[in-house]
Amino acid sequence: MAGEVLxxxxxxxxxxxxxxxxxxxxxxxxxxxxxPADAQAAPASCxxxxxxxxxxxxxxxxxxxxxxxxCAVTVQKHPGTKRLMSVGxxxxxxxxVRKARRHxxxxxxxxxYAGHRCVRVSGSVGAxxxxxxxxxx
Numbered sequence: 588m589a590g591e592v593l594x595x596x597x598x599x600x601x602x603x604x605x606x607x608x609x610x611x612x613x614x615x616x617x618x619x620x621x622x623p624a625d626a627q628a629a630p631a632s633c634x635x636x637x638x639x640x641x642x643x644x645x646x647x648x649x650x651x652x653x654x655x656x657x658c659a660v661t662v663q664k665h666p667g668t669k670r671l672m673s674v675g676x677x678x679x680x681x682x683x684v685r686k687a688r689r690h691x692x693x694x695x696x697x698x699x700y701a702g703h704r705c706v707r708v709s710g711s712v713g714a715x716x717x718x719x720x721x722x723x724x
Contacts, residue, residue, distance in 0.1 A: 633658030633696045641708065643717035648674060648710035652723065658698040661710035666692040675709040676701075679721060683707070 635653020644664075651658040661674040673687035674694040678701040686695045699706070705721040 633660055633698065638723065639708075641710070641717060641719055643710070643712075643715060645670075645712035645715040646672070646710065648708055648717060648719075650706075650708055650723070655700055655702050656698050657701045657706050657708075657723065658696050659708050659710070660696045661694040661712060663692060663712050670713045671711075672713075673709075673711045677707045677709075678702075679705045679707075683709070685709075 633649070633651035635651040635656065635658060637649060638652045639648075639650040641648040641650065646662055646664045648659055648661050657676055657678070659674050659676045661672050663670065663672065669689050669691045671687060671689050672694045673685055674697050675683045675685035676697045676699045677683035678699050681699070681704075684697050684699050686697050688694060694710075701723070705724040707719055707721055709716065709718040711717065
């Protein structure tokens with residue numbers, strides 16, 4: 588009885604869905620293989636609009652703002668050598684949030700909700716540290 592239902596036309600819709608799913612999967616695999624290696628290995632980044640780039644001797648701290656949140660990430664000036672790097676963000680009246688790791692390119696992003704508060708941003712690459720004053724007021 589089940590064979591009669593499939594023979595009557597119920598199997599055609601299933602085959603079309605399977606074919607469409609296979610096509611989507613093949614397209615996704617091709618796009619993943621065609622992407623450059625750097626794009627695949629890039630760490631998670633900040634969302635929002637870049638509002639400041641604070642440069643210092645060994646790198647820079649990039650500051651992003653969007654939706655009341657402030658995000659910062661430290662980037663090495665000469666990537667390739669694994670160094671201890673850190674980034675920190677402090678909204679006025681709150682405790683600072685910091686992340687550190689040994690990496691060859693960037694730190695992990697730090698995001699805090701600041702609303703309309705001023706923020707202080709810090710970053711370091713190796714032994715060189717940078718701390719801003721109160722910004723984005």
